[in-house]
Amino acid sequence: MTTLDDLPIRDDLRGRTPYGAPQLDVPVRLNTNENSYPVPEPVVEAIGKALAAELRDLNRYPDRDAVALRADLAAYLGHGLTADHVWAANGSNEIQQQLLQAFGGPGRTALGFTPAYSMHPLLALGTGTRWVPARRGEDFGLTAAEAVAQVREHRPDVVFLCSPNNPTGTALDPAVVAAVLDEAPGMVVVDEAYAEFARPGTVSALAVLPGHPRLVVTRTMSKAFGFAGGRLGYLAADPAVVDAVQLVRLPYHLSALTQAAARAALAHRDALLGTVAAIMRQRDRIVAELRARGHRVADSDANFVLFAVDGDQAVAWRTLLDAGVLVRDVGLPGWLRVTAGTPTETDAFLTAMENVS
8 A cells, every 4th residue: 555655745744644633423522613503594594595696607717806705804804904905715724824825935934932823834834934933931921022032033034923822722912913013024924713702802913904014914714603614714914915915826716605605604794703702601611610620721812721631631631532522632731622612512521521630
């Protein structure tokens, strides 16, 4: 049987494993930060009608520039943004890949503050961009001074900031974004995949986009909108950034069906985002309950919670799985991550945690 080692694969890909979380058939799946609530029936019907309207013309290519969708996304974001400030793709991963294709690449460097989203270094690898794993503090926090010092040392072409950060869940102090923008010689990408779940008073980097042409804010419809299966991510930035990523995007990269479904979802955003408050209540419930039991827990502005366990986290992960609850081992010794879902799912998780110290 042929293996990867038998193929002339790039040397820097040898020994690598694909990104992905276990997809196991268990009663409670809380490992991929999906929205646990199904799409409401009226929204299902609206998306179905939108898709049906496109079917007869599937012999034609879709709108290459997705202008109508971008206008809808800009209207959702507000902040005076227009379609010229927004770009969309198949998930925020593709958006970030396009940014690295345009602003990274061979001979260039991308930097991120770990632990953070584990796809960022893989996207850098795939685009031939050197990856620098800068560090957070022992409590997973990041101060402006710490961030600036590491940016000044490495002078990266692209800096990734996650707010809220995955896997820790905490949003950045706006002072960190401002300080990095002042110091970084290249692009600054703020990944706000979980922004809709942030605690009151949290400031989005969208507020400082004007006057910062090297700032990019990436978002997704996978989480708060419950549109993970629809695969729609987007960015907000200066129109020149949108021009730049169009140089590297694949032709007709967003299907007519994806565009139609996303536009229908955005038109019913109040119904879809109606679950956000309920998820935040379960997140806060998990934080409070685990802390009351003596666990260390990171502050969360996302739809998940990072919590500490005694000993080997892989053993704790297996204990929870044996109880029918799937959480995420993100590779941090002594820590696991759980998605905040429905009250019933939280009940099951907290019950299973009674056997985890």
